[in-house]
Amino acid sequence: MRLKTKSMFLFYFSITLAICSSALYHFVAKSTPSNVNFTVSLLVTYAVAFITTLLTFYFFPASNGIVAEIKKLNWASIGLAVAIVGIEFGFLLTYRAGWNLGIAAVLVNVVASLALLPVAIFFFKDKISWINIAGILVCLAGLVMLNWKR
Numbered sequence: 001m002r003l004k005t006k007s008m009f010l011f012y013f014s015i016t017l018a019i020c021s022s023a024l025y026h027f028v029a030k031s032t033p034s035n036v037n038f039t040v041s042l043l044v045t046y047a048v049a050f051i052t053t054l055l056t057f058y059f060f061p062a063s064n065g066i067v068a069e070i071k072k073l074n075w076a077s078i079g080l081a082v083a084i085v086g087i088e089f090g091f092l093l094t095y096r097a098g099w100n101l102g103i104a105a106v107l108v109n110v111v112a113s114l115a116l117l118p119v120a121i122f123f124f125k126d127k128i129s130w131i132n133i134a135g136i137l138v139c140l141a142g143l144v145m146l147n148w149k150r
Contacts, residue, residue, distance in 0.1 A: 026105045029088075030095045042088055103146055110139045 032041055062069045094104050114136065120126040 022105075026091070026101055029091045030101045032092060032095070034096050038089060038092055041092065042085070045088065106146060107143065110143055114139065 091104070091108075094108075095101070117128075117136070121128065
């Protein structure tokens with residue numbers, strides 16, 4: 001029973017952490033001063049992220065050592081780094097261009113999710129149900145409504 005409780009905690013904690021962090025991310029990105037250089041802003045961001053990541057070793061130690069773990073990595077770590085920098089620059093530019101906080105975040109996340117749908121189905125063999133398809137249609141309707149000219 002303990003394993004079930006631990007896995008349920010991880011299930012809910014992980015999504016709560018992702019949601020809270022995403023909301024904080026957009027709030028902070030929108031609050032970044034528009035007169036600061038993008039590169040300097042991201043340099044400080046990644047320096048703090050590096051230190052924060054080092055601190056997570058306390059909770060998630062590399063039992064085989066860092067070098068052994070690094071040897072297990074593949075191209076995905078480099079791809080993730082490129083994607084993260086693209087997201088950071090993209091949102092900094094988006095908010096400086098005048099996009100509303102709620103609209104930009106929703107638009108990007110919904111469109112990215114829709115773009116990933118074929119990838120999920122064909123590469124990762126995810127299954128979608130009719131209720132998922134209905135949800136996709138609701139998302140598309142939501143995009144139209146978000147961008148409707150008043």
